[in-house]
Each structure stands twice: as C-alpha cells, then as structure tokens.
Amino acid sequence: MGIFTNEQQEQISSAIATAEKATSGEIRIAVDKNCPGDAFERATSYFAKLGMDKTSRHNGVLIYLAHEDRKFAIIGDRGINKVVPEDFWETTKVAMQAHFASGNLAQGIIAGIMLAGEKLATFYPFESGDINELPNEIVFMDQSNNQ
Numbered sequence: 001m002g003i004f005t006n007e008q009q010e011q012i013s014s015a016i017a018t019a020e021k022a023t024s025g026e027i028r029i030a031v032d033k034n035c036p037g038d039a040f041e042r043a044t045s046y047f048a049k050l051g052m053d054k055t056s057r058h059n060g061v062l063i064y065l066a067h068e069d070r071k072f073a074i075i076g077d078r079g080i081n082k083v084v085p086e087d088f089w090e091t092t093k094v095a096m097q098a099h100f101a102s103g104n105l106a107q108g109i110i111a112g113i114m115l116a117g118e119k120l121a122t123f124y125p126f127e128s129g130d131i132n133e134l135p136n137e138i139v140f141m142d143q144s145n146n147q
Contacts, residue, residue, distance in 0.1 A: 003031060003067050008106040009138055015110045016136040019117025024130045025059040025080065027116055028052060029109055029138045035066030042066070043073040046141060053077060055133050059124045061116045063096075063109060072096070074112060083123040092116060 004012065016027050030046045043064035047053060052060035058079030065072040074089045074096075092115045099108030 004106055004138065012106060012109055012113070012138055013136045015113045019113050019120070020132060020136070022121035022126055023059075023117060024057055024124045024126060025061065025117075025120030026052065026055050026132075026134045027061045027063070027113055027120070028134055029113075030062060030064045030141050031138055032064075032066040032142045033068045034142070035069045035071045039064060039066060039071035039073040040075065043075050047075055047077075050134070050139060052134065057124060059120060060134070061120065063112045063116070065105070065109065067105060070100075074116070080120060080123065084119050088119060
C-alpha cells in the first residue's frame with residue numbers, strides 16, 4: 001500500500017506495541033483510500049469487523065483513516081469511553097490534525113496512538129498476565145474488503 005512506507009508502517013506498529021506495554025488496552029489502525037459517508041460510522045463498522053468489541057475489558061481503541069478523502073475518526077469501546085473525559089477523542093483528533101495538515105500522516109497516527117495509550121495506561125494499567133489480544137499491524141481495509 002502506497003500511503004505509508006515500510007519504515008512508517010514499522011514505526012506505527014512499534015508505537016502501538018510501546019503504548020500497549022503500559023496497558024491492558026488494545027489499539028488498532030484501519031486505513032481506507034476512500035470513505036463514502038461518515039468516517040465515524042465507517043470506523044464503528046470496522047470496530048466490530050476487527051473484533052475490537054470482543055476484548056476482555058472492552059478497552060479497545062480504533063483509529064480510522066480514509067486518506068484520499070481526508071477523513072478520520074477515533075472510537076473507543078464502552079470500557080474506555082466510560083472513564084475518559086467527554087472531549088478526549090476530539091482533543092486527540094486535534095493533535096493528530098496538526099500533523100496531517102503538514103502532510104505527515106504517519107506522525108499524526110503515532111500522536112493519536114501515544115495519546116490513546118497514555119489514557120489507556122491511566123485507567124487500564126498493564127497487569128501481570130495481560131496478553132496482546134489483537135495484532136499491532138495496520139489493517140488496510142480497502143485491500144482486505146476488495147472495495
């Protein structure tokens with residue numbers, strides 16, 4: 001996929017692994033070229049398709065990006081949404097947009113991962129026996145869904 005270099009994909013996966021070392025939470029990145037309609041609705045659909053609603057503590061976070069349409073959304077499962085400040089996802093999006101505006105999509109994604117990871121670590125710290133329930137690699141939805 002041409003949006004991220006192999007090095008950027010590794011940096012993003014590494015950022016997820018680093019963030020998840022401090023939490024029982026799960027973070028995933030889903031990428032499309034295009035998003036017909038609302039990005040939040042699309043992200044919600046992918047959240048379920050990727051099994052993120054099945055984590056043991058319901059503390060998964062999905063960052064969704066439709067790069068050609070310049071749309072993105074962040075959603076958290078019900079466990080994390082109960083404890084983060086009401087405006088947390090919006091403030092995270094603002095931090096990401098600063099990178100996106102300068103054309104640095106990978107750094108924007110990494111900024112979102114780090115902010116989500118900090119909140120997850122605060123409310124869902126890593127505990128002995130925690131396992132990585134979901135893969136850390138970027139999921140390119142347009143390739144896997146043959147859109």
